[in-house]
Amino acid sequence: MKIYKLGEEVLRKKCEPVKEVTDELRAIFDEMFETMIAADGVGLAAPQVGISQRFFVLISDDEVRRVFVNPQIIATSPELEDYEEGCLSLPGFNEKIRRPASVTVQALNEFGKPFTLKADGLLARIIQHENDHLDGIIYIDRGDPNFASDVTAKMAKRLERAAKKEAEKAKKMAKIAAKIAAQEAKKASKSTK
Template sequence: MRITKLGEEILRQVAVPVKEEEINDEFRKTIEEMFETMDAANGVGLAAPQVNINKRFFVLTADDDVRRVFVNPQIISTSSEMSDYEEGCLSIPKIYEVIKRPSKVTVQALDENGKKFTIEAEGLLARIIQHENDHLDGIVFIDRGDPEFAKETEETMKKRSKRYLEKIKAKEAKARKIAAKLAAKNK
């Protein structure tokens, strides 16, 4: 799975709920692929919009190494106590910012089998849940920090995207040139 990057439209869209009939073997296969993608990228959480799926679910593995799936999550309460933590995001690589969030959250969601659960989380688990849940609402972590830093980050990501597209075009042009030479040689 390809991880979407800041600047791609899907990261700013509000994701749509997963329907009960969509929770099936194919859905569970997608969940497994998301865990593999997250692990390969050394992440701790990955939301569906980050792999170009406009649905309300995410996967995570916190410091307890438990793999968790949250389908149609709802944060039903947060603590008044706040904590600061340096966050990063697989969709905004190599950029970090200290973000203030509630220290504890209570969440209701469905698991990958459609079974409802409630979890009270604190520490890193609470932070990951909030970060990934934000993705489902079209919010990225830089939106929760310094507005000037967010603006600079958006510009940085635009430049990265432009360079990436230029590299792809150059590779394609080179491949076409080689193919044309081979075709001419084989005549």
């Protein structure tokens, strides 16, 4: 799956609730786990793979695969903790972000069954980070505004370079396809003579 990067519109949209947990959706969860693991991540939210729906997957330090569908954080601790966060949608950037040390979340699991989970430590951090994605919030929005604007500018340049590369690649492929088509047409005209 493609991981969308900061600057792509889908990351800033508020996601729609999931109406029903289906086999098709479970297949998407599996793909998201594969994508997240391949990218060395610990969490991945639907908008990060271009889907504007309210779900995310994660694997915390306890190595348990967890799926959260239509999650709602219903309680947070008054104690706050600083922790250096990163994001698969902003590769190469990290910043200390202050968040509640523990949370209680209600959601549906991968089978559509409701559950409530009280989490602290890294698990609480990942839940809050991924849940933010569902509201179009990225971790840099919760930190130093100067860092956020610097990262946003750098990511915009990266996106621009990537788009330019893609356009050049498409142009090359079109040239190659045209050359092949011309050769095929030449062969075809020789065989009809």
